[in-house]
Amino acid sequence: MPFRRNKALFLFFFAMLALLNQPLCAGQNSDMKLRTVVIDAGHGGKDPGAIAPDNKLKEKTITLDVALKLGQRIKDAYPDVKVIYTRSKDTYLTLAQRTNIANRNQADLFISIHVNSVKGNSKPRGTETFIMGTDQSHANMEVCKKENSVILLEDDYTTTYQGYDPNEPESFIFFNLMQNAHFEQSVIMASKIQEQLRKGPITVDRGVKQALLLVLWRTTMPAVLVEIGFLSNAADRKQLASEAGRKEIAGRLFTAFSQFKKQYDSHSGIEIDTTPSSASTEISSEKEKTKPASTTASDCWMIQIFASKKPVKPGAPDFKGVKQYVEIFQNGYYKYCTGRYDSREEALKALPALRKKFEGAFIVHVDNSNRIL
Template identity: 40%
Template sequence: MYKQKIKIILSFLFILSGILIFSQKKFTIVLDAGHGGSDHGANRSYADIGRVAEKDVTLAVTLKIGAMLEKNRDFKVIYTRKFDEYPSLSDRTNLANRSKADLFVSIHCNSSQRPTAYGTETYVQGPNQNDENLEVAKRENDVIFLDEKDKQTFGSYNPSSPESLIALKLQQNKYLESSLLLGGLVEGNFVNKDKRFSRGVFQKNLHVLRMNAMPSVLIETGFINHPEESHYLASEKGQTEIAESIYNAIIDYKKAIDRKTGGSSFATKKPEPEKPAESPLKNDFRILLLSSPTKYNDGDPALKGLNYILPIKDNGQYKYYYGVTNMASIKDINLKTAKDAGFRNAYAVGFMPNQKLLTGYYTIEVYTGEKLNGNSFILQTLKDVERNKDNGVFYYTYGKVFTLEDAVKLQKDLESKGIKNTVIQKVFK
């Protein structure tokens, strides 16, 4: 009788342990093969290999990634499509949200009017940063007109309205850090493992990312219109290498998330005690990303997709600062975001609010390059522009203020007049 009871207890414990093992939530990832069905995406025909269509490349790469992930019991893989069909953008995002996915990865191929354009790019949700990114956004978003459901879901969205911009920034900030982390890992693998050229990680307003309630990335695996890269995208070797790089990035991403949550992405945390209200710091803090003799305009790949960047020219060097805050917690978040974007040597720099320069002043560098003629927009719009020349390069500056805050105001005033990509410059007496 005693042995029988022991057997029953052991059997019960065995069943219970099995239930606990199988009931543990897996890391759910939605893999989205871009385009499909009647939507071929970017495509180009070549004499030796025929037509290379984006929808075929994305499906092949996606299935390879999924096959690798499915061998790992920690992952649950969901596909938006596994064959040549066209799920609407609404179907893709709704599937991810219904599945309570932990990650959304959309695979695409790029194209450009410039036949020399090549390389990889990864996008996270955010405002369009420049004209080139805007063209990519238009191309990827145009598919909403293929499906009536998408027209209803996305058609009323106006990216220029204040309400839409506020909603976009709230969604973007919630998942931006994690999305940038994965984007940086993907692009890093393309460069270090596959020896390819990375154009960087960018923010872009993409419908297929904007509606997702999870970290999400869209990966442009290469340019269909570039002959050499297109052949690579269409080859078994190329598709396998791309899939392996993305797979390894996902594995490293999950490890990083596990470390952040104390060993498991799904560990149940005890509620933390309420923290006292944070007091503002005496200084404003900006994150110094890099110093360079080169001037980079907004959206340049060197800035790795980050917004809210303030360039300040100091002793001939352009210093690029990200974000501004007087709260320690936000400063730490900004610093981590910068490092996750690829600026490993970034650090916080304190600025005393409204501190006057005692040994000089601030001015605005409005143009550098060849000599402007009298009919130029800048010279027609502004009076009292100063011109200097150094090593054959002309530098045009405007204004004279004594605090950084006043310099920022002056710079914004110039932007409202249509003069953009200016730089605040320190001038020492």
């Protein structure tokens, strides 16, 4: 329809203007040390977030407790790191206010903590971590709608969020052009979080995913949104409701933070990339081309070593001696992946060796037709 087409063009134009004015390195201090972290406890005040079936346990209470526990662990271990909470009590903040806090304080890392829930379905469980991206699969779009719908509580939200409406698909065009300049760093942090969370108390690992989340959109530093479990699932809810469970979850997040900080401070494997060239969780496949590595009959895990806007010739210096690889053309980029592993754990064992050659290498899940999931 003409109205929808015009709106899409308007959002495209506005997004381009916003992108040109977005600082690429606002969150980076001059000596590249992680000195400021903003911890965002999801929801709060008049916005309870997800609510348990018995109406007693609310997401806003869980996220605040875990956020405060995480922040205290960081303060105790790293006195030189400034910890900033978007909220330290049961108060309501808009999504824009949350990201403004991070940007205003020139944070080096933004961690938003949330709890998942599925209405009418108690089976889904586990943890997952989101980064800003363009995956429009049904499951991720549902998460987007759930987390972004809080803006409907705000006055004049269409002005604040420049025309975005969580109920209109056209609005997601806006996000496609607003990729975070710190995409690679966000991927690394998200991966470390999932590596830790799968150790318990909630052991189901739903992976690292991309989603078009407003709370991540405006951040000018590495940013992740972690869903620490499902309130709609009895097993997850038991851990989220317990002091011991929340303490352990905060401890896992702290370990991930410590690992990320060590890597960040040493400049090891973290480079600022102003293109979405390593979009490991993108789904829509436009065209696929296979190089020497053979395909299998089922999904597998691979390691993406680099990506390029243009195809790279076999034997080029970019491969640094790697001869077995797969070239996947997806969302406008040629992505080069090597190795085929039956499990993520096997890929994790091979990752350190490859990172000696390719500092930004990371694990991707690939289906039997060589599409990155």
